[in-house]
Amino acid sequence: MRFAKALDVWRGLYRKQFQSKILGLEFSNVLGLGSGRLSFSGGITIICGANGVGKTTLLNALLLSIKNISEPLPYSIKNRFGGSSLVVSVSENGNANSYTKHGIVNGAEISSEINYIESANKSSRLIDFFSSLSDKQEILETFGSVEYDAEELNLLSYVTGKNYESCNVYEIDDFGENEVSGFEDVIPYFQVLENGVSYGIEMMGLGELAAHLLIWSIRRAANNSILFLEEPESFISPKAQIHLMNYVANASLKKGIWSIITTHSMGIVSNVPLSHIKIVSKSAAGISIIENPNHFQLNMILGISFSYTGILFVEDLASKIFAKIILAHFDGDLARRFDIVIAGSVSAISSILYSMPKTSNNWLKIIGLYDGDQRDAGASVIDRRRIDWYYDFLPTSSAPEIILRNYFRRNYSILASRLAVREQDLELGLNQFEASNHHDWSRDLSDFLAISEEHMLNNMFRVWIEDTENEPDALACFTGIQRNFTS
Template sequence: MNLRAAKFNDFWRTAFARKYPQRVQSIALTDAKAVADSHLIFPAGIVALVGGNGVGKSTFAHAIAEGLFDTSTTPDLTTQHARISGSRIKFALTKNGVSFSRQVSFEASDRGIDGAETLTCNWLDPSLFATKCRQQVHGDEAFEEILDGVTPLDLSDEELALASYIVGKQYIRCQVWEISEYGPFDLWPYFRVATRGANYSSESMGQGELALLSAIWAINRYPDNSVVILEEPETHVSSRSQSSFMDFLAKGCAERGLSFVVTTHSSTILQKIPMDHLFLIVSNGQKSEVIPSPRFHQVAALVGGGVAYRSLVVVEDEAAKALCEAILEFADPDLARQVIYSVARDGESEIVRILKAMPPVAGWGKLVGCFDGDQRQRHAALALPWPHIFLPSEQAPDRLLRDWLLGLDTTDAASNLSVDHNDLVVALAVADGIDHHDWFRTVAQNLHQEVLVLVKAAAKLWIRDNEALAKQFAGELKNSMS
């Protein structure tokens, strides 16, 4: 990990741990045309309103913005009043240690406000902002005269390095003219940059590059400790720059106390935001519903094109896989959907070889070695580039499950395995004395069942009576994936 990555990781940790002098505690939106009545508890730092196109993310964000500040001078929002007309929004807010409420009703041409106190709030749609800045320049023969009357500002070395990191270009120089009282905004930026072998300005920049530079400029100008509502920052921006831009937001949280409400349908934007900071907005055919703290697979299904696996778990054999699957399905169903398994052909020795040979690659899922419990003493102190954990108990899983099944009342076991009691008694008698590696195969053959179906059913019986151990293992696996 390089120093820049380590520093940004520190920013992310601080962003979700620090105290904020100004913040939104909760929001209740009622009577909106596109979104069902919702009450959201907002965590501190960065929160995201997540969903596909046309589900109401922007409507919700507009209601928050309109409820917190006078948007009459914000061109992005003045044309959107119809979206929230007739709705009401109520806030629980905190400012300098004092909690208070504010309620705003949106009528056709006015706002009814109960509670004059509010927070410092800003609205930013980077792509739309960049487009309007560019439109102001194109075809304007008098613009050079405007520039002549403004002294350009040169980005410092530190600012230049940050812009290069976010945009993904090595800038040698970046100048910005801050234009006032000209065009649709009170103040807006015009850029001229130099890279290795090229010099160009705002009108000839790519849309994504101009949107990023404009967003950096705007956010750097916002007052410390203010709330920023950010509309789909991924528009026209590469995945790499999306990730870098989110690092920039975390830096703003950590160093300046900024809070961000982000609307998005990009999985890259969400990569480092905790799940309890997400609100999934889903259309149900009439009004969209808001799902707080959604599960990983729910978000992945809507914005990631399907279930996204976060970890490959390598196990010693099929019995270990069955036990691991059963534990996760019981203890953490969301985690179960994020894991895919590989069975090592040569057992524990191959797991060691895989963990040693596979180099860590940034951005990939996590590789986790999962040893049987009887390998705990042998491999606990292994120093490997990838994490490793152990299944519960000090036994191999097939022996653990066999011994547990044999210790149960046969009537109870038959009922939970969904087999005839007498058939189970006979099958157990046939398998008596068989090595634990072959025991389940022998019992399954006599019950006319698939071996792995029987193993997994036995695992569920073990979990039923060992919930604490099952949850402990699921927690260890989850920690190893972080």
């Protein structure tokens, strides 16, 4: 699928109205999970987390809550859900309902078709089964095969790293007493032709077969069905995972399939909006679920480090801390994109903006962030004709230290608590250094209180920005930085 078409598919997927939807799940007393809740919206929802945090158990909870599971139940289901309570909210054809299930006793079941795909484990079962089958050819001849079209063949070739000339699938629905765990009604057999050589499941690697199983299962899924997909990245390269997810998104869009997928791979989540990703982490008490993560949280879970893509040059320590607090207050992700560097003076910031060459492809943004008291200085601060970069100002028309000095004349009680100092000491210090040069004021006050200047300023700016009266000034500064960063 071409890049532009893929973007259209993903945009369309989250605008689509689905007939069958799982809206939410509440669970309690699930072994390994504890108690909690999570909600779902949009065509594809990702449950993301490290190995062993409970992603598969959550999928099993969803499956158990809406589908009657055939006996004999796996030990893991009996063990984890024997004393549990599950409440699932669903919508079918515009009708919303809630179903409660206690333990593993079968109860109400939704009418929509449900598919649970765990291709990694199923692959090994299929290989073992067909490798031991003595009358395989006779069975295959009984059932006709379906040949994949060119688009599906290209996708299979890309995902598996093969160069298929053809792929046929036999859908076998009558094995008598023979069966394969995980396949309820139909068992697939894949036969491919690559570089003039024909071979079937027995000669496939696990990764190759897993890709075939995924695409076959999604291909067969009914319109308006519900799909649970467990770690589809198994054995598949990161780049191929993106193409596979484009296929899943396209199928979900065309067929109205409501999909919930577990993963710990960036390739799987790369096109899914953050609002449709749930991060699962584990503690001694059970699991915690972050419903609307930011990029930093997601990257941390996936083991991907953030890299700086912007530099803010500021005058001094107070300006640096002020800028950091403003960015973190409004957008923690953006705050981690910037390295905030102390230039030392107004003229030093301007000199950097004059001399710093433009980067190729605009991958790095340089912004000079002057103190607010330079806002009205005009051309004496910066000659815009000499630079290719951006500049802006910290809030108000005063230097950061003056903002703080004026604010805490009347708000020192809350600051004393935050700094863990006595109110009378803080009040005395504020009075004592009222007339100090503002560049020296924070250092003198922190020395008097016997705390670090950086710690004091951090808490001062946090208290200041938490006051709703100051938020408009802080937001205006943030908006300017954000606009310059994204321009």
